Amino acid sequence: MTKGPRIAVVGSANVDLTTFSDHFPKPGETIFGDKFHLGFGGKGANQAVAARLCGADVFMVARVGDDLFGPATIKNFEKLGIDATHVRQVSGVSSGVAPIFVESSGQNRIIVVKGANDALKAADVEAAADMLKSADCIVLQFEIPLETVYHTIQFARKNGIRCILNPAPAQPIDLKAVAELDYFVPNETEAETISGLPARNVDDAKRCAEKLLAAGIRRVLITLGANGALLAGSDGMQHVPAFPMKSVDSTGAGDAFIGSFATFLGEGLPELEAARRANLYAGLSTTGVGTQKSFYERARFEGEWTRLQRT
Ligand code: RIB
Numbered sequence: 001m002t003k004g005p006r007i008a009v010v011g012s013a014n015v016d017l018t019t020f021s022d023h024f025p026k027p028g029e030t031i032f033g034d035k036f037h038l039g040f041g042g043k044g045a046n047q048a049v050a051a052r053l054c055g056a057d058v059f060m061v062a063r064v065g066d067d068l069f070g071p072a073t074i075k076n077f078e079k080l081g082i083d084a085t086h087v088r089q090v091s092g093v094s095s096g097v098a099p100i101f102v103e104s105s106g107q108n109r110i111i112v113v114k115g116a117n118d119a120l121k122a123a124d125v126e127a128a129a130d131m132l133k134s135a136d137c138i139v140l141q142f143e144i145p146l147e148t149v150y151h152t153i154q155f156a157r158k159n160g161i162r163c164i165l166n167p168a169p170a171q172p173i174d175l176k177a178v179a180e181l182d183y184f185v186p187n188e189t190e191a192e193t194i195s196g197l198p199a200r201n202v203d204d205a206k207r208c209a210e211k212l213l214a215a216g217i218r219r220v221l222i223t224l225g226a227n228g229a230l231l232a233g234s235d236g237m238q239h240v241p242a243f244p245m246k247s248v249d250s251t252g253a254g255d256a257f258i259g260s261f262a263t264f265l266g267e268g269l270p271e272l273e274a275a276r277r278a279n280l281y282a283g284l285s286t287t288g289v290g291t292q293k294s295f296y297e298r299a300r301f302e303g304e305w306t307r308l309q310r311t
Pocket of ligand 1: 014016040041042043097098110112143251252253254291
């Protein structure tokens with residue numbers, strides 16, 4: 001794989017336990033599911049893997065538990081060519097895990113048990129400072145402590161490094177603490193929780209984006225699933241339509257979007273084209289089962305991109 005932009009992900013690593021079923025048990029009830037998939041996940045790790053598969057030079061700052069999943073997660077990063085020097089095991093704590101339930105429409109519900117992800121502190125970011133300072137872009141999510149996220153945003157600002165935050169899973173936050181970001185990338189649910197406004201369609205998303213921009217955030221990119229994405233800044237708003245897909249599992253599509261967007265932007269593509277390409281990369285990920293396992297290698301993605309530009 002050729003050298004691409006240097007992307008650092010300060011974030012989570014989980015193991016995903018995905019069950020496919022069309023209905024869910026009532027309290028006290030046991031039902032049969034249709035199938036099961038075990039895979040590496042976690043929003044941070046997924047974004048790192050998407051960036052790597054798109055050709056970025058990626059390094060990860062994360063914590064895993066002292067269980068079976070911890071060393072396996074580190075090996076997975078290494079196997080994919082992601083620098084895991086700053087991925088450490090924490091003793092006496094489980095790795096992050098995510099039981100995931102997927103319906104036949106591809107829609108998912110996720111419960112995250114953060115485990116060792118909660119042990120990633122500001123001091124760990126400082127310990128990785130030399131590596132982080134060499135990055136073109138730092139990518140963050142909310143599956144690690146918020147103080148660590150806020151600290152890393154300040155670190156990126158102080159060192160002039162592009163910073164992208166995916167505020168997932170949704171939680172109410174201090175908007176002033178994230179105002180120094182380059183990109184704030186929520187999905188509909190996260191945009192709703194954080195702005196306090198509905199974000200069910202493009203017009204709703206525009207109102208959310210207005211509120212977030214008014215709070216001082218520079219650029220907002222709201223991902224809207226099958227409705228694509230909305231790119232917003234002081235220079236205006238642009239709807240970026242999705243590419244229609246036969247979706248079987250939408251889990252990790254947002255992560256695919258962010259990891260690929262960070263890479264395309266880091267390669268110097270114009271922002272709008274980076275978002276259009278990220279839309280396709282995310283859409284393609286929904287056609288396969290699992291999170292990281294469903295992400296495309298760059299060459300395969302380029303084949304689809306070229307084909308769609310011709311049609
Ligand atoms: O965004 C999908 C991810 O959310 C899953 O991989 C799961 O681990 C949770 O973090």
